[in-house]
Amino acid sequence: MLKAGPQGLTPDGEKKKARVYTDGFFDFVHFSNAKLLWPAKQYGKKLIVGIHSDDEAFEDAPFQPEISTLNQLDCDIIAIPGECAQVINLRKSRYISHPTTVETAKYEEIRGSDRAKQYVISEHVTDQEVAGRLMLVTKSHHMETDSILEFKSAMLPFALDPVSNEPVISVSLFKQNYTFAPIVIGKKPKATDKVIYVSGAFDLFHAGHLSFLEAAKELGDHLIVGIVGDDDVNEEKGTIFPVMNLLERTLSVASLKIVNEVFVGVPPITTTRFVNLIKPTKIAIYPETHPRRFAGCTQLGIIKEVAPDYDATCEEILERITSRKIASSEDDEIALFSGIPLNNNQH
Numbered sequence: 001m002l003k004a005g006p007q008g009l010t011p012d013g014e015k016k017k018a019r020v021y022t023d024g025f026f027d028f029v030h031f032s033n034a035k036l037l038w039p040a041k042q043y044g045k046k047l048i049v050g051i052h053s054d055d056e057a058f059e060d061a062p063f064q065p066e067i068s069t070l071n072q073l074d075c076d077i078i079a080i081p082g083e084c085a086q087v088i089n090l091r092k093s094r095y096i097s098h099p100t101t102v103e104t105a106k107y108e109e110i111r112g113s114d115r116a117k118q119y120v121i122s123e124h125v126t127d128q129e130v131a132g133r134l135m136l137v138t139k140s141h142h143m144e145t146d147s148i149l150e151f152k153s154a155m156l157p158f159a160l161d162p163v164s165n166e167p168v169i170s171v172s173l174f175k176q177n178y179t180f181a182p183i184v185i186g187k188k189p190k191a192t193d194k195v196i197y198v199s200g201a202f203d204l205f206h207a208g209h210l211s212f213l214e215a216a217k218e219l220g221d222h223l224i225v226g227i228v229g230d231d232d233v234n235e236e237k238g239t240i241f242p243v244m245n246l247l248e249r250t251l252s253v254a255s256l257k258i259v260n261e262v263f264v265g266v267p268p269i270t271t272t273r274f275v276n277l278i279k280p281t282k283i284a285i286y287p288e289t290h291p292r293r294f295a296g297c298t299q300l301g302i303i304k305e306v307a308p309d310y311d312a313t314c315e316e317i318l319e320r321i322t323s324r325k326i327a328s329s330e331d332d333e334i335a336l337f338s339g340i341p342l343n344n345n346q347h
Contacts, residue, residue, distance in 0.1 A: 010043050011119075017076035020044030020117075023065060025052050031205075031251035032125050034158060038255075039119045040079035041162050048075055065110055080107045080118045125248060130204070133243055134318075141245045145229035145265035148173055151247055152183050158254040159184045169254055170261045174226075178277055180263070187260065194220030197280035199266050199293075201233045201314075203242040205252040208312030215306040216284035217258045224278065225253050226266030236268060270294050275302070 010016055022040040026033050026049075041047040050065070050073075065078055110116050133141060159169040168187050172180040189195050196219045202209055217223045227249055233242045242249065246264065254262050267274055270283065275297055285294065287305045294303055 011039075016042075017044040019046045019048055019073075019075040020077055020079050021048045021050065021065070021070055021073055021075035022079045022081075023050030023052065031158065031248060031255055034251070034255035036081050038157065038162060040081075043077060043079050043117050043119075047079075048073055065107065067110065067113060067115060070115055077115045077117050078107075078110060080111060080116055082118045082120050125244075130243060133240060137240050139234065139240055142230040142234065142242075143245050143247060145231070145246060146173070148246055148250065148264050149181060149183060154247065155184050155251065155254060158251050159186055169259060171250065171254055172261075172263055174263050174265045174267070178273065183264070184254075189222035189260070193222040194281040195222045195224060195279065196220040196282050196284055197224045197226065197275075197278060198284045199226030199228065199263075199268075199270060201228050201237075201242055202249050202253055203233065203244050204314050204317055205244070205249070206312050206314065206317055207310050208308060210256070211308035211310040211312075212284075212286065212306065213256065213258055215308050219282050219284055219304060219306070222260045223258060224261040224263060224280065225259050226263040226270075227253060228268045229265045232268040268293065270297055272296050272300065275300060 008016055020040060020043045022037065024033075024036065037047065037049065050069075070076070070078060107116070111118065155171050156167065159167045159171060161168045167184050169184065170182070170186040170188065171184040172182050175181055196216050198213065198216050202225070213223065213225065227246065230242055230246050244252070250262060250264050253259055263278070270293060275283070280302060282302050282304045283294065283297065284304055284306045287307060289305075291298075297303060
C-alpha cells in the first residue's frame with residue numbers, strides 16, 4: 001500500500017489538495033476497498049467518494065468522470081487507481097490485480113489531465129475473486145489460524161492513522177493457552193474506558209456488520225472485535241464458508257475507524273474464562289445470536305443485545321447471488337449458484 005507522506009504533504013512530497021475525488025462500485029465491501037480509498041486520501045485533506053448507481057454496473061453505462069465532474073463537486077483532482085503492483089499468492093489466499101479493462105477504460109479521457117493523479121495498488125482480492133470462490137465451491141482460500149502471524153506487513157497499513165502514519169488499532173492473535181501474541185501494537189484502552197467486546201465471523205463484510213459495530217461502539221469507549229478462525233466458521237456453517245478467509249476478514253475489520261482492537265482466532269463460544277482474560281465492560285450481541293455462543297456468561301450481567309439500524313445479513317447477500325445466473329455477457333454464462341446451505345449463527 002502507498003506510504004503516507006509527512007503531514008500536509010502527498011507521498012510525492014507535494015502539498016495536499018483541499019478536496020480529492022475518487023469513485024467506484026464498491027460492491028462486496030471488503031478490505032480491498034480500503035486499499036483503494038486509503039491511498040487516494042493521501043492526496044488531499046478531504047476525500048470525496050462517488051458511488052455508481054446499480055444501472056451503471058454494466059459495460060456501456062455512461063459513468064465516465066470528466067473535468068466537469070470535478071468542477072461540479074468542487075474537487076481539485078481525481079485519484080485514479082492504476083494496475084496492481086504485483087500478483088502474488090499468499091499461502092491459500094489468492095490476490096489478483098485491479099482494475100478490470102472496463103474500469104480502466106472509464107478514466108481514459110481524464111487520465112492525461114493535470115487534475116488526475118494515478119497511484120499504484122498493492123496486492124488485493126477483487127469482487128471477481130470472491131464470486132469465483134462461490135462458483136467453484138472451494139475452501140482452498142482458507143488458512144490456518146496461527147499463520148496470521150506471517151502477515152504483519154499486510155495488516156500494518158490498515159491499522160495506521162492516515163494523518164500521523166502511526167498505528168492506532170491493535171491486532172493480536174489469541175493462543176490456545178489463553179495468551180495473546182501481538183501482531184500490530186496500537187493504542188490500548190485507558191483505565192477509565194468502557195471496553196466493549198463483540199465476536200463473529202464478519203464474512204463478506206457488509207453494511208449490516210458496520211451498523212452492528214456502530215451500535216456496539218455506542219455502549220462504550222474502546223471496541224474490541226473478535227474474529228473466529230476459518231476452521232471454526234466452517235465447522236459451524238459448512239460448505240465453502242467462510243467466503244473470505246481469516247486474513248481478509250481481519251483486514252476488513254481493522255480498516256474501520258470505529259474499531260480500536262482486533263483479536264484474531266477467538267473461540268466461537270465465549271466462556272467465562274475468556275471473559276476474565278479480556279475483562280470487557282459489556283459484550284454486545286445480535287438479538288438473534290444463538291444462546292450457546294455465550295453459554296455460562298449470562299450470569300455475569302454484561303451481555304447487551306444491540307439492534308443495528310440496518311440489519312442486513314450474509315445470508316441475504318448470498319441469496320441475491322444464488323438466486324440468479326451470473327454472466328459476463330448475454331452469450332457467455334459463467335455459473336449458476338445453487339444448493340449452498342445458509343444459516344445465521346456466526347454473522
